Amino acid sequence: MSILLHACCGPCLLYPAGVLEGEGTDFTCYFYNPNIHPYREFRKRLNTFQELADSRKYKYIIDRDYGLKMFLRRVVFKEDQRCKFCYQMRLGNTAKLAAEKGHRGFSTTLLYSTYQNHSLLRKEAAAASVNHSIPFVYHDFRVGWQQGIDESKECNLYRQSYCGCLYSEQERYDNRLKKQLKRKIKSDVQPPRSGHDQSK
Template structure:
């Protein structure tokens, strides 16, 4: 069976790819992730997947355009369903691409991550498969998550610290940034009179629950 595998990142691909192959699937990867920001992070993840291909060849279709405009157009980043919108944006493209290009079925490495909303991804993929008259392959490989990260480490593949969007980056690093600057700055008396520190905390921390890879 020709399987189109949406790849969210190289790290999440390591262990599940082997399992899918052992089941007899002929796997082709699809890198489509307009959610990944900022631009340098997007380039790092593209490069990481190509590094993976050097040690474990797999055909991959790359969507290399930086997708900030597409992300902002399709995702209600001020609402509570931002992650659901992001899942839908990517998986809708995958399901349509699978059908249009003659693949027997599709799935996504997002299902193999312990950091994502597994049931939401499963339900959404099943609905999109029906909508596009395609087939969705469901596997729960979350138990391979640690193994996949270990393999990525051994292969010296870049392992990101947050899901992908700029909001998850903020949620992941906001406390470390605060600690980085806390107590580490010193000013002269004159400088203290001209330096202002702004705290722009808002409700963004309440809106993001997407960590990791």
């Protein structure tokens, strides 16, 4: 019985797939990334995934539905928590499909990215596992971060430069916003100034 490996894109699939092959784990890839912005970027990532999966002869399933509206309805006014909702959506759907199709477990290539919130991912995967009564197969794929990048360049794969949703696209390219976020992070970690001792 194989595991269902959620795949967010082609480049992030390379290293995890290599690990699973290396340890003899049978797996089926599941491309599910419905909130990528804009739509043409979604298509580009989907096509890159499919070309890679075909060339490597991986078993795969593709969800071609574009879920921007559903994602936005979920996160509006709660944008700061968007990654949690995004993980819940991707992992919940993967666990559900894995259970329906009789896989012995599920995992995700999101565990490969050093840009993702790894501990939150693990938490949401554990919840999806309980909700759908199917084991979550954990690997810390981040150890292969550079190896995966090198391999994707050798394969000439399209490599995106932002996570995916419309918010992440703005954070990547809007320099004014980047400065504001940096200032916010700085002020969040600043100790209270002398003369304003908050313990008093």
